[in-house]
Amino acid sequence: MFYLAGSNQRDIKQLNRNVVMKLLFTSPLLSRSDLTRLTGLTAMTITNIVSELMDAGLVVEYKESNPKEPSGVGRRPVLLELAPKSPVLCGVYISRHRFSMIISDLKARQLFWEEQAYPETLTVEWLYQKLMDSYRRLEQRCLTSQRRILCVGIVSIGPVDTQQGIILNPPNFQGLRDLPVCRWMEEIAGVDAYLLSDSSACALAESLYGKGAGIDNFLYVYIHEGIGAGMVLGGELYQGIHGYSPELGHTTIDFHGPLCPCGSRGCLELYADERKTVQKAAGASTRDIQSFADVMAGAQEGDQACAAAAREFVTYLGYALRNALNLYEFSTVILGYETIDGAYILESLLAEDLGAYLRGYGGRRAEFIHTKFLRGAPLTGAIALGASKVFTGSLPMLK
Numbered sequence: 001m002f003y004l005a006g007s008n009q010r011d012i013k014q015l016n017r018n019v020v021m022k023l024l025f026t027s028p029l030l031s032r033s034d035l036t037r038l039t040g041l042t043a044m045t046i047t048n049i050v051s052e053l054m055d056a057g058l059v060v061e062y063k064e065s066n067p068k069e070p071s072g073v074g075r076r077p078v079l080l081e082l083a084p085k086s087p088v089l090c091g092v093y094i095s096r097h098r099f100s101m102i103i104s105d106l107k108a109r110q111l112f113w114e115e116q117a118y119p120e121t122l123t124v125e126w127l128y129q130k131l132m133d134s135y136r137r138l139e140q141r142c143l144t145s146q147r148r149i150l151c152v153g154i155v156s157i158g159p160v161d162t163q164q165g166i167i168l169n170p171p172n173f174q175g176l177r178d179l180p181v182c183r184w185m186e187e188i189a190g191v192d193a194y195l196l197s198d199s200s201a202c203a204l205a206e207s208l209y210g211k212g213a214g215i216d217n218f219l220y221v222y223i224h225e226g227i228g229a230g231m232v233l234g235g236e237l238y239q240g241i242h243g244y245s246p247e248l249g250h251t252t253i254d255f256h257g258p259l260c261p262c263g264s265r266g267c268l269e270l271y272a273d274e275r276k277t278v279q280k281a282a283g284a285s286t287r288d289i290q291s292f293a294d295v296m297a298g299a300q301e302g303d304q305a306c307a308a309a310a311r312e313f314v315t316y317l318g319y320a321l322r323n324a325l326n327l328y329e330f331s332t333v334i335l336g337y338e339t340i341d342g343a344y345i346l347e348s349l350l351a352e353d354l355g356a357y358l359r360g361y362g363g364r365r366a367e368f369i370h371t372k373f374l375r376g377a378p379l380t381g382a383i384a385l386g387a388s389k390v391f392t393g394s395l396p397m398l399k
């Protein structure tokens with residue numbers, strides 16, 4: 001179907017504001033002339049948009065001297081900073097064992113934070129009540145510091161229906177299912193709420209505030225109790241029809257393989273399994289191996305058993321990534337997994353394993369890099385979800 005929609009001047013004005021806001025709030029300090037250069041807009045347009053943002057209490061001129069300019073003669077460009085009392089975003093991360101709630105500004109700088117571990121028996125009533133209690137406490141702290149909450153971004157273990165704002169039926173979640181969390185948070189907070197799965201949220205966090213900034217096409221691989229993924233295509237987070245995140249862990253790497261709980265056969269997760277990787281390394285190594293991060297650190301330091309376990313994990317993951325790269329030709333794969341002291345062993349092993357294949361088949365290449373956010377990725381993603389609504393104009397900041 002072709003969509004025949006034109007743009008009027010008002011739309012274009014809004015689009016330009018969105019571009020300027022996104023640049024201002026996801027970059028280090030910028031001046032008006034930086035904005036003119038980066039956007040290609042006229043100096044007059046930038047001056048007008050910045051004035052509107054200042055009048056709306058979103059932006060202030062940075063008072064310190066410009067660190068980019070040496071002191072001396074000549075006029076230094078004035079840098080622009082988020083206003084100290086600018087509106088803030090609430091982020092919620094509902095994981096398997098606890099939920100966290102955060103208040104951050106539009107630059108994803110954390111202001112207030114809370115966490116609640118689930119009781120032994122988790123009920124819908126408990127979850128609703130505790131979400132409300134946490135929100136009320138954080139809301140009070142925002143009121144005291146005169147910060148208005150714009151919206152709530154919710155990130156959850158999947159599967160989720162982002163259109164309906166419902167957490168569907170996550171495995172190992174005490175049987176809880178069909179939770180209308182967006183409606184809950186809208187009732188509690190009185191502002192709009194949005195929902196995203198954890199792996200897609202991690203990709204969005206990287207795209208706005210992390211290592212995916214400026215990269216148009218990348219795959220985020222989230223290795224945490226299974227293998228999830230998020231995709232950014234053409235600079236936008238890709239969401240399927242219902243907003244399910246890409247299930248890289250349930251792509252088949254052996255169709256003769258065992259039956260998977262998802263109903264398919266030989267899924268990646270049955271082979272590239274963090275728990276099995278830890279067991280294998282622990283059984284053969286003299287080191288004390290308790291976690292996936294211990295295996296990565298051992299492999300980095302040359303422990304034979306850990307290196308063999310990491311290599312096996314990469315071999316399986318590599319086949320799923322060949323499929324993904326053949327389908328989408330991502331320039332970059334960002335990996336999120338727990339590690340210790342920068343032991344980014346999976347990235348170097350994947351570059352080795354896939355580099356030759358990609359070069360040999362069409363002279364292609366892809367970068368394999370580690371996430372910026374580690375454990376904080378889903379919560380940063382919850383903030384990025386709210387911020388993305390501001391940067392796309394879905395949540396208008398100016399009339």
Ligand SMILES: [Zn+2]
Nearest residue numbers: 250260262267
């Ligand atoms: Zn499966």
